[in-house]
Amino acid sequence: MSTTSTPTTAPAPEATPVRRPALLAAACGVVAVVAFLAVAELGALVLGGAGSPLVAVGSAVIDLAPPAAKDVMVGLFGTADKAALFVLMAVVTVVVSAGAGVLERSRPPFGALVFAVGGALALFAVTTRSGSGTWDGAPTVLGVAGAVVVLRVLLRKLRRWEAAAAVPSASPRPAATERRAFLLWGAATAVAAVVVGGAARAGTAAAQAAAAARRAVRLPRAATPAAAVPAGASLDVRDLTPYVTPNAQFYRIDTALRVPSIDPAAWTLRIHGAVDHEVELTWDELLALPLQEHMATLSCVSNEVGGDLIGNALWLGYPIRELLARAGVHDDADMVLSRSVDGFSAGTPLDVLQDEGTAALLAVGMNGEPLPPEHGFPVRMVVPGLFGYVSATKWVTELEVTRFADAQGYWTPRGWSERGPVKLESRIDTPRGGASLTAGQEVAVAGVAWQPHTGVKGVQVRIDGGAWQDATLAESVSADTWRQWVHRWTPDAGPHRLEVRATSADGQVQTSVQRPPAPNGATGWHTVQVSAR
Ligand SMILES: Nc1nc2c(c(=O)[nH]1)N[C@H]1C(S)=C(S)[C@@H](COP(=O)(O)O)O[C@H]1N2
Numbered sequence: 001m002s003t004t005s006t007p008t009t010a011p012a013p014e015a016t017p018v019r020r021p022a023l024l025a026a027a028c029g030v031v032a033v034v035a036f037l038a039v040a041e042l043g044a045l046v047l048g049g050a051g052s053p054l055v056a057v058g059s060a061v062i063d064l065a066p067p068a069a070k071d072v073m074v075g076l077f078g079t080a081d082k083a084a085l086f087v088l089m090a091v092v093t094v095v096v097s098a099g100a101g102v103l104e105r106s107r108p109p110f111g112a113l114v115f116a117v118g119g120a121l122a123l124f125a126v127t128t129r130s131g132s133g134t135w136d137g138a139p140t141v142l143g144v145a146g147a148v149v150v151l152r153v154l155l156r157k158l159r160r161w162e163a164a165a166a167v168p169s170a171s172p173r174p175a176a177t178e179r180r181a182f183l184l185w186g187a188a189t190a191v192a193a194v195v196v197g198g199a200a201r202a203g204t205a206a207a208q209a210a211a212a213a214r215r216a217v218r219l220p221r222a223a224t225p226a227a228a229v230p231a232g233a234s235l236d237v238r239d240l241t242p243y244v245t246p247n248a249q250f251y252r253i254d255t256a257l258r259v260p261s262i263d264p265a266a267w268t269l270r271i272h273g274a275v276d277h278e279v280e281l282t283w284d285e286l287l288a289l290p291l292q293e294h295m296a297t298l299s300c301v302s303n304e305v306g307g308d309l310i311g312n313a314l315w316l317g318y319p320i321r322e323l324l325a326r327a328g329v330h331d332d333a334d335m336v337l338s339r340s341v342d343g344f345s346a347g348t349p350l351d352v353l354q355d356e357g358t359a360a361l362l363a364v365g366m367n368g369e370p371l372p373p374e375h376g377f378p379v380r381m382v383v384p385g386l387f388g389y390v391s392a393t394k395w396v397t398e399l400e401v402t403r404f405a406d407a408q409g410y411w412t413p414r415g416w417s418e419r420g421p422v423k424l425e426s427r428i429d430t431p432r433g434g435a436s437l438t439a440g441q442e443v444a445v446a447g448v449a450w451q452p453h454t455g456v457k458g459v460q461v462r463i464d465g466g467a468w469q470d471a472t473l474a475e476s477v478s479a480d481t482w483r484q485w486v487h488r489w490t491p492d493a494g495p496h497r498l499e500v501r502a503t504s505a506d507g508q509v510q511t512s513v514q515r516p517p518a519p520n521g522a523t524g525w526h527t528v529q530v531s532a533r
């Protein structure tokens with residue numbers, strides 16, 4: 001009877017349905033909301049602490065809660081009312097997300113829709129906060145997208161497992177494999193979301209705490225104030241770089257992926273190495289010292305000829321020379337390796353830092369404000385005459401007195417010179433390259449020229465390779481800053497080539513030799529092509 005040609009096969013696996021699939025779907029919903037928070041907090045971290053839906057929703061709930069509810073909360077939890085509110089919000093969020101998971105399993109895409117609606121409410125809270133910026137909604141939008149992806153991916157895995165378990169013969173893979181895939185993905189996503197979200201939240205909280213600490217800083221008056229900036233330092237020429245660079249416009253160069261957040265109360269500077277006694281300085285001790293104001297032009301070795309990686313600011317700080325004297329520097333030392341919390345370091349010649357005539361500062365103020373976070377808050381170095389990479393350590397916490405033979409700054413093993421004095425340079429700010437001028441109408445050819453600490457005594461302009469003509473130089477407060485210059489010129493019709501060169505206070509003329517920024521600063525004449533009709 002049963003001798004027909006039925007091949008012998010393994011017995012069909014038994015159907016063992018997934019137990020409590022709704023509970024698993026609820027868990028998927030919870031993992032999705034954690035993913036939402038992780039993505040959003042990571043976004044907020046990238047935005048420098050802005051746009052966190054967690055904070056915004058919490059604040060919105062506090063603002064919108066009727067007074068009676070507040071009284072109940074305060075009555076119940078006292079000063080822990082805010083913590084209690086967050087716990088309450090967390091419970092509501094978990095319950096709603098679990099419900100969304102269940103809903104998405106049985107009636108897609110309604111679960112995802114719950115996330116979208118929740119996200120829209122959070123977006124409303126974020127974007128209506130006072131002082132919210134253009135991008136503040138982005139973390140929330142990205143977070144919702146992340147949550148929906150996680151929800152759908154996990155539920156698809158759950159459905160596969162359910163299908164394989166219910167009708168094993170219809171599934172390409174055994175139920176155990178599908179089960180493992182679901183559990184693995186669920187667990188991995190949950191762990192990743194918790195780790196990333198937690199780290200991002202901690203980072204954002206630190207950034208916000210540092211920002212609040214910065215707002216609370218009241219800088220002391222300088223014991224030695226800077227000389228007033230003479231009116232003659234600024235020429236009245238449109239599109240000419242201002243003599244003093246506003247903080248918001250000051251170039252920023254560093255290796256920090258994220259601006260370090262430092263609470264000044266926790267900041268210390270340690271001076272050690274080849275010294276008689278280590279010195280440790282706190283923020284309060286630094287502010288109690290007689291600070292001095294000094295205007296200086298800071299520039300980056302990477303600045304191309306004609307580039308804008310240069311700025312001039314009024315710094316407030318304490319002379320590094322005094323601190324070195326306090327520590328007692330050994331005779332065989334010739335370098336100070338300054339280190340920052342971000343791993344950057346700079347090797348600065350000791351004699352420059354010790355020089356009475358060089359205002360090498362441990363700076364706390366920039367143009368009358370505490371240092372902006374991206375410019376080194378709470379404390380940085382500024383050394384007139386040296387490129388930033390060998391001197392201007394931001395977020396500085398350590399000065400090691402050592403020798404060039406024994407130590408290297410961050411950029412030295414990366415192809416940049418051990419020493420980095422700023423080179424004599426000049427730049428044409430206006431007219432811009434490619435400008436079309438009107439023939440017969442006078443224009444101001446103007447720009448800036450610098451060799452900080454040496455000073456500039458002359459600037460010359462040459463048109464179409466003709467004779468060098470002296471430009472008019474603006475004043476400056478000292479040799480440590482750049483100088484504006486202007487040359488009035490009336491073009492005739494046709495293309496023209498404008499060139500500029502400076503003469504330093506010690507009589508050298510800016511070289512025409514074109515060198516790239518590496519290894520120790522670009523040289524050459526800034527040249528601009530314009531045309532007139
Ligand atoms: N901690 C730290 N400090 C740093 C750097 C850095 O990467 N990290 N870059 C240096 C370089 S190369 C320059 S040109 C100046 C730029 O300072 P600014 O960003 O305030 O203009 O900072 C210097 N200080």
Ligand SMILES: [Mo]
Nearest residue numbers: 300301388389
């Ligand atoms: Mo730099």
